[in-house]
Amino acid sequence: MGRLIRRGPDPGRPAERLDTEPGLRAAYAAHGAELFRFALRQLGDEGAAEEVVQEVFLRAWRRADTYDPQIASLRSWLYAIARNAVVDESRRVAARPWRRTLTDSPQESRAAPVIDAADQAVVDAWVVEEALRRIRPEHREAIVATHLRGRAYAEVAAELGIPIGTLRSRIFYGMKALRLAMDEMGVEQ
Template identity: 70%
Template sequence: MALRREPVQTHELDVRAAYAAHGPELYRFAHHQLGDSGAAQDVVQEVFLRAWRATGSFDPQLASLRTWLFAIARNVVIDQVRRCAVRPWQRDLTDDAGLQAAPGDDLDERLVDAWVVEEALRRIGEDHRVAIVQTHLRGRPHQEVAAELGIPVGTVRSRIFYGLKALRLAMEEMGVEP
């Protein structure tokens, strides 16, 4: 009696193509954040491992592959920095000086955050998006935005409140940790 094998499920993400397209850029990002080439290589490897494992959660309608990979990279870099903060003696075991900068201190981190927020903003309703962009991103007063849109100030505040909730949910769906 022959055993019947179930077909192996293939992942939608072509890891080789994704690595060829985004691997070097992810490495530069990680290296710039961590200041350690070995740690940067580990980060890139972990990014593609997590992406491969979570390929079912990737939806090109929610975010581009590049944005999704950079969101994963951001989380991996943060994990790496936290890991080294807990065990600082491990940095002395490597040839490199170790982690130089904390995430968020640098242009690369802000750029990745901007990509993620831009993708998430595309997912929320137009009214909410306009209210958030005008008040939070452009720094305009609620009264001014309300007058321009021809709606009460309370409606602008309501749209901002519910828009931020929707934005947070969209970012969670994209795999971004709060």
């Protein structure tokens, strides 16, 4: 059974299922061009970028039952899939560079895929933000304070009014929950 996708600010429009052709078409119309530009910036190859976008929507269709609009926006979910597809494509090209040269004409010399660090940082930030929303508030608070803000354990524990051992436990179990949330989102770690 497919999940519903968010359609934007118009509450009067009926939501469409992502595992149906109309739902997938709506998702592609809303996000396909943006995902293509992202993949093109990462890979530097239009053909590979088109393949990545096709792969993103194929994976989205196959895993439509795992999408939950209460946890992540459709855009964030698709970008997480796109990030993995770009990495897969980069690895595929790196593992078999001779295949690329067999299909390219002599005039076409393509550079190796280059992943733009700024774009990657933005996508990674979206993915982490969505994963943090999935874990318990006390775990999220402990992880954000210590790992993302770089505050000392003793300082955070005192502020929260809990022993340092409790804070360490929250961080430990929070990190486990965060890894699980990222796995559920389809992020390869």
